[in-house]
Amino acid sequence: MSYVTINEFDMPRPSLKEERTEQVLQAFQKCVARYGLDGSSLERIAEESGLQRSLVRHFVGNRTDLVHSLAARVIEQSDLQWQLLIEQLPETNAVDTLLQCLFFYKDEQPETMLIVSSLISAAVRDDVLKKAMQKWFQQFVGDIEKILQRDFSTASKEDIHNTAFGIVSLYLNLDSLTPLDLDDHYRPPAHKAATKLVSTLKETESDTLLF
Amino acid sequence: MSYVTINEFDMPRPSLKEERTEQVLQAFQKCVARYGLDGSSLERIAEESGLQRSLVRHFVGNRTDLVHSLAARVIEQSDLQWQLLIEQLPETNAVDTLLQCLFFYKDEQPETMLIVSSLISAAVRDDVLKKAMQKWFQQFVGDIEKILQRDFSTASKEDIHNTAFGIVSLYLNLDSLTPLDLDDHYRPPAHKAATKLVSTLKETESDTLLF
């Protein structure tokens, strides 16, 4: 398996596994965005990637492997984008910037979250996928909790948890409206609603008096 | 077509179209909840309904007809449940009851919203479906706006719109978490977040001072 072995014998033809896998999964992503997960047959993926179906199978594996690889890739991409976003947040009022980015910043792969939604739907019949998407979701909520906590140190854990979940809901639901062409229309309301939610974490006299 | 015509000729064998259609669409719903929309082949629907595939086709039509009929049925069901819910709301503090119902009341067909989600996803490649689901969604938001307006007559149209959209997002997103078995866990947070959102509509001194 490894090329670090002693050169006792001849070296093989160099492997294209990495590049081809990337090529295939990119095509898969495009197909999912256009035809849905179930509508993305190996044939279509092969055509979209410019490879033969046999090659798709050769490099990435059968359909199950393909879906799992796609999930891993999308999660990795999402984590990366997330990392970059977190790093560029300001020290104070980080949440405002966060909401701006979440609801108005169009990244290079705008279909990422649509694919996530497809994967979540498909998770009903795939335990491996289910576990992976569960982890992804809870990490997403958890990361937002951390950011909220920095800005609102006095807020209760529970309030922060609820607010974080609310933000994620608004974000994901917006993407699931893409097929209806309603996402752009509801982008400002989603952002406003998220802002309102966050505002309830602010400590005000009337709030403290209520308890 | 109509049986009110004069009995000039013999009467035919009575039609079972209504019952059979109902039978088929119920089976279709079950299948969608279990296998997803694309995973619900005519064969499966036929088996689930206890009818032959030919009969499914005979009564409801081809696949496209089937999906459109399902959409019409689900929308009708949703409208009905919605009507009942609205009627039983109290005069004052209707919103509290509304949120209780939305997030904690389990209706007879708990999979309704899951099917709605499937239909929204499938709307990418079906303009008829897209139009229908757009209308459904916007009506949903609109109805919640009306209820909010009754309780918060002083709130601005825009605030009410944003809040209504937020509630719908929280509600729909919760259902889309069903495949991950996370919906029950996040039910209280979703409800709390919705409540918080609504609370921002309340007129307080500090609010009015901010503008």
Add this chain to the structure above:
DNA sequence: TAGTTTATTGTCAACTATGACAATAAACTA
């Protein structure tokens, strides 16, 4: 009973998706 309409069953053909594998070509090194 005859006539009409619908229900029901059964079947055929075309197409698609998938998995498996054989065979050939290419890259590389000793």
Add this chain to the structure above:
DNA sequence: TAGTTTATTGTCATAGTTGACAATAAACTA
């Protein structure tokens, strides 16, 4: 050049999905 590994192409069998239609059975009324 020989030997090894991988890339690439091509093909086969199988199963599943769908649309179309023929043929029969059943219900009903005049």
